[in-house]
Amino acid sequence: MKLALIGAGRIGKVHAQAIHSHPDVTLAAIADFHHSAAEALAIQYASYATTVDNIFADDTIDAVLIASSTPTHAEYLERAARAGKAILCEKPIALDLARTRDALQVLSEHPVTCALGFNRRHDPQFAALKHAIVQGRLGVLETLTIISRDPSPPPAEYVANSGGLFRDMMIHDLDMARWLLNEPIESVFAAGSCLIDPAIGEAGDVDTAMVTLATASGKLCQISNSRRASYGYDQRIEAFGSQGMLQAQNESDTRLRFTGEAGQVEEKPKCFFLERYADAYRLEISDFVNAWQTKCPPLAGAQDGLEALRLADAAERSLQEGRKILLDTTL
Amino acid sequence: MKLALIGAGRIGKVHAQAIHSHPDVTLAAIADFHHSAAEALAIQYASYATTVDNIFADDTIDAVLIASSTPTHAEYLERAARAGKAILCEKPIALDLARTRDALQVLSEHPVTCALGFNRRHDPQFAALKHAIVQGRLGVLETLTIISRDPSPPPAEYVANSGGLFRDMMIHDLDMARWLLNEPIESVFAAGSCLIDPAIGEAGDVDTAMVTLATASGKLCQISNSRRASYGYDQRIEAFGSQGMLQAQNESDTRLRFTGEAGQVEEKPKCFFLERYADAYRLEISDFVNAWQTKCPPLAGAQDGLEALRLADAAERSLQEGRKILLDTTL
Amino acid sequence: MKLALIGAGRIGKVHAQAIHSHPDVTLAAIADFHHSAAEALAIQYASYATTVDNIFADDTIDAVLIASSTPTHAEYLERAARAGKAILCEKPIALDLARTRDALQVLSEHPVTCALGFNRRHDPQFAALKHAIVQGRLGVLETLTIISRDPSPPPAEYVANSGGLFRDMMIHDLDMARWLLNEPIESVFAAGSCLIDPAIGEAGDVDTAMVTLATASGKLCQISNSRRASYGYDQRIEAFGSQGMLQAQNESDTRLRFTGEAGQVEEKPKCFFLERYADAYRLEISDFVNAWQTKCPPLAGAQDGLEALRLADAAERSLQEGRKILLDTTL
């Protein structure tokens, strides 16, 4: 696969490395709003820096990885679809439903392989959890508890343009809930507080939130988010069913344990998503290439982005209105 | 302390053993609706079987432990208070708030040491958790996640008279939430399903529930309950704050670990409350005796029973009405 | 069983409490070199203080528990045997083999139930380990690794009369090795150092030691001892076989875990043998009573004391002579 990377920022660099290590992908071109950033990355990976327009015009390019700033995702996705290129798009497609639906419409008219960057689905531990559920290890899945905490809150200016905690942060957990519950979610209830940084509250957002989801068959899911954890990146899921419980636990750099006067001490969890999901980013590329080669759907697609956003919107509305929001599951 | 035990059933026997092992308490008398049960227990512990009336009439008896059937609690509690005896009463005082308030009224007119059997407050691990929070180990406490699952659902006939999952089972978790959050709870939202036994649903109850609590200062708490866990009694609490996280984990009989082809296997959690809270029942007696001797309040009192019941009622109402319930925190 | 306790010191008190909590045993009398110690304990447990002579002369007494100072064990054991009383004797019978053999000779002439206080065999975790091995969980047992460390070294004057690390401390591990390996030990090699307290070295002893045992069939066992562990009492056994590994791990007071900037912290192991083996002491009494009632042999008997002492002597000799010691397995 000849792949072009759009976006050479933090997440673009992560993808560039993952692309480089994949034997079947050539990093054919890199574009960035800051051309010098594209150039620097191109030198590092023996690629070449160009413009977005050139990428879409280049018929030798099979695929694009959209890792530019959020407001550009939907447009690039549509242009890529129209150009007949396979797409791996960082989440979200857009921060509002209408724009997201427009992009999906274009995709339906120009069907190309389109994967969405819900990186956690590719995490080996969460994938093993999913696999075990599908294999029936739990009997019937009944409840989920998802705990997800960032190491430290983003700056208030970031918060202002992020779409809020539910669309920016919890959307990953909402996607995990959808993926693991594997049936339509019927209701959403959200509680939230600003406990960490008053500036986040002033920006109209919360930094601490808990959400309850219920499916039509009565499966329940709790999500707990915090924008700050003194001990690092906290990413855990507990799935409970008629025959047992599965727990995806935090990972740390090593398993070294010290026992002394203060007790038995193991390392804290990995510090943030780049460290915790390093393998996931590599596997995401593999899944994308495989989907493109086999014409099978990727592990997460554009529709999953839409659905997660619907849940995030509902959670936001639940918090604003102080009530449970019912979702239309006939869509 | 000369103590009389009212109730010689399952929980009465647990208390009899705990009383016997306490050096400062004499098990002076035992009464039970089934006199033969009282007699059998009296023989075992060198006590003597009598009637409830005799117990209340006996001025040499300092205290009563009320472990009879739930509908009798409030009356015996009032009679004990009027007789000037210290009281350790199994929870609940009553299944409805009005009856509970009446009993508290009698207690306020006849002030005696009155402890309520919220056994979990006495569990060494939960007590250590509380202690660590009070000592500031977490910085500011922000969220709680309480997971509590019984090994197997009760018979439907039990469910019918139990007051429902919130009053019968989750009330312990609601008390833990109150105790650990240590500030008034302002709102309650409940979701619930009948996933395990249809007979429970037919009895008008749920067997799976999730509740979200919020305090005035914005602290949040999630509780997850299930009436059945294939692996035993699941009793865990996670407290999260500005400086870290505390996790009370399940306990098992031994720490023996087997590693073989199937992986690394440790024992499942202790099977039910008698096993998990054996120490807690002993420490509950100690706390009661100490409260009586020092005139300090016991770790859990009648007012705690009332407050937990208010939360359980609110959760029930939230489930019925499908909405968040606001609580009057000025009471 | 009417049982008399000889010895009201630290270990005597532990046994008194265990006896008290056993429903079928009456603590009929207590004797101690310091009569006042016997009196104090007698008051606490509603027993009565008397002399050793009276105990042996009292035909109503079924059994004696010998918890006096080590040099008196063999004589009291012989007197008890001659008086036809069941015996639970603290280890060791004596610090030298000849004296031990004499005592066993008296026992063979006066067969009574005689249990030896190898408390670890009664520890629920080690018992579960033994049970799992016997049940074939490991397939064929091949190797053992035993790690045993005291929290802090004893005073040098204790060391001088203790018989040395191998007879005083490692003898417990040697007994565990014999019990778990369950076949004659053919060779012993010891290495040792004085790393903790020079006074121990001056007393002719070591405070750090490693021993290797081999059985006739080629099973191997390593024991590692230290007289000091900054984190408490370290008591672990790893058994390895053709189908897996079993690990008996340290136990702590609670399972509470704190995660913060410094990592994930659990409690250190229980501080010393009274805490770690509290259950074992209770179960030791039960086993003794059961052996007496059923005429079955107790879990550890006088012969086990002799065999462990032979191994300790061999280890001591190996260290002195710097060579492997072969044991006569035809005895």
Next chain:
Amino acid sequence: MKLALIGAGRIGKVHAQAIHSHPDVTLAAIADFHHSAAEALAIQYASYATTVDNIFADDTIDAVLIASSTPTHAEYLERAARAGKAILCEKPIALDLARTRDALQVLSEHPVTCALGFNRRHDPQFAALKHAIVQGRLGVLETLTIISRDPSPPPAEYVANSGGLFRDMMIHDLDMARWLLNEPIESVFAAGSCLIDPAIGEAGDVDTAMVTLATASGKLCQISNSRRASYGYDQRIEAFGSQGMLQAQNESDTRLRFTGEAGQVEEKPKCFFLERYADAYRLEISDFVNAWQTKCPPLAGAQDGLEALRLADAAERSLQEGRKILLDTTL
């Protein structure tokens, strides 16, 4: 660095991948006794296949990685040294001391950067263990317990040419002991059995062994080896000192835990060295490149190979002669 790889077998492939992922190293050439193996690997990594002679004659090549069969190591190492190339040589240099000493003599006459493939020193967990010891986390290091078990025994024909368990397998543990103890080892005692495969015994070797090392200052170390573990590759080290204990634990693919009727189950350890030490092989290349660039010694050098072999020889002799072997620490 322009590096040539000699040996395109199993371990050669591991190194090729590690070299490929290092940004500062070019895999300039590959040679193998089976030229087709070299060609296949050359195609995969865009390198070219050639002969050993060509490699040593090529002045543009900075370094060689010797991953050919053991009997060729010493000769290639000498040729590389004489050609002035930096060397990363798989262990062992040779299976006998004399040949090893000859090679070291050549190295002393032709000083080049020479790293030896003791991969475990590069394992992040063992490196963290070493670092913590050096930082004084344990106070004074006193004892080590090293447990190392392969998943399954090699074929008897491999055993026959392997140099035996001590030189082939335990040599890694002996190197870890040297590295962590960080002082001369004065005595070695070995016990060994053939418990797994009689063919190994017939080949004159053991499959189960325990070794005790002592240093001049009295530090003690136990090593336990088995050629078969039903649960995978078992690689653990416990270091104990005056202020605590450090335990390097087994690693598994994920931290997923299942709790059900059979208990709490986590994954078994990684299956073998390629999986467990994947990171170590990458870091070994980094260390080698860094040593070459900075002229600092690599983490493990030729002398370390000689010293570990001396210990393995002593262990072998100890087993044969049934006695402790004293080592000359003045060398």
